[in-house]
């Protein structure tokens with residue numbers, strides 16, 4: 001599996017090495033214009049090795065701001081999307097985008113070293129990531145939260161998760177008290193949150209002093225066609241956006257670890273649905289220093305059913321492209337001799 005860990009300073013090192021045209025291996029389209037590099041320190045020589053192999057490969061353009069939701073970036077659309085996807089989720093999404101070794105790699109920075117830790121898995125879905133968590137933490141200490149009862153029904157069927165608490169809820173408005181958990185984990189869910197900053201602020205709030213958030217999510221493509229479908233489907237944040245959201249929420253010791261399916265050989269130009277694992281530590285007890293206004297989306301408000309259906313169908317069609325990408329990359333991996341870039 002292709003993975004590399006970047007702390008803040010590696011970001012600085014990386015940005016010094018990146019041509020304005022962006023990155024190939026290890027890159028996810030860092031334009032760098034708006035990067036907040038103030039807190040970036042220390043570069044690990046071993047990791048610079050990864051960065052040095054970076055070659056410009058395709059152009060970078062600015063992604064649409066996170067505040068402009070895509071077709072499936074509303075809670076209602078995500079609800080219906082998973083009403084159907086939950087039937088095949090474990091059979092389609094995991095082999096193509098989120099394998100067991102990727103999951104274990106992504107969870108490693110979460111530092112799950114004690115079986116008694118209190119852990120919340122937000123957007124836990126069918127419990128695939130939770131299966132990785134309960135290898136390290138007793139299931140009775142783990143809560144799986146998701147807005148989709150259909151996804152959660154699949155999690156309930158999994159024997160190792162029998163003792164987990166399983167609840168319906170919204171990532172942007174968590175039903176946990178402030179300073180509740182030792183670890184906040186969320187894998188592959190942020191892309192459906194209409195207001196990602198609000199979800200990350202909630203991560204901060206529910207953690208105890210010294211607790212760690214580990215958020216695993218997509219990275220933005222640099223190849224034009226992939227960008228088109230990514231933008232139509234859901235939120236594919238840029239790496240620097242994750243770091244900025246974590247910083248604004250109040251987290252310290254923020255690190256970003258790049259992950260990806262091993263048959264991609266490190267290619268990130270098509271974006272990745274599970275492309276990075278971002279961690280941050282809560283430095284003080286209590287609520288986040290970040291104050292936000294009311295929630296952007298009121299799910300109780302009626303929506304025009306035709307507009308809803310159109311958005312849903314267009315979003316689902318765009319998502320199909322991302323079923324094909326891992327197959328295309330797998331074929332390339334089979335055809336192109338090992339050791340050569342694909």
Ligand SMILES: C[S@@+](CC[C@H](N)C(=O)[O-])C[C@H]1O[C@@H](n2cnc3c(N)ncnc32)[C@H](O)[C@@H]1O
Nearest residue numbers: 123124125128129147148170171187188189192
């Ligand atoms: C790609 S799945 C990831 C599931 C699981 N974490 C995994 O690793 O396989 C995304 C999940 O996020 C959930 N989700 C989307 N928006 C949410 C929200 N606002 N609050 C809670 N869960 C949400 C979806 O219902 C879905 O189960």
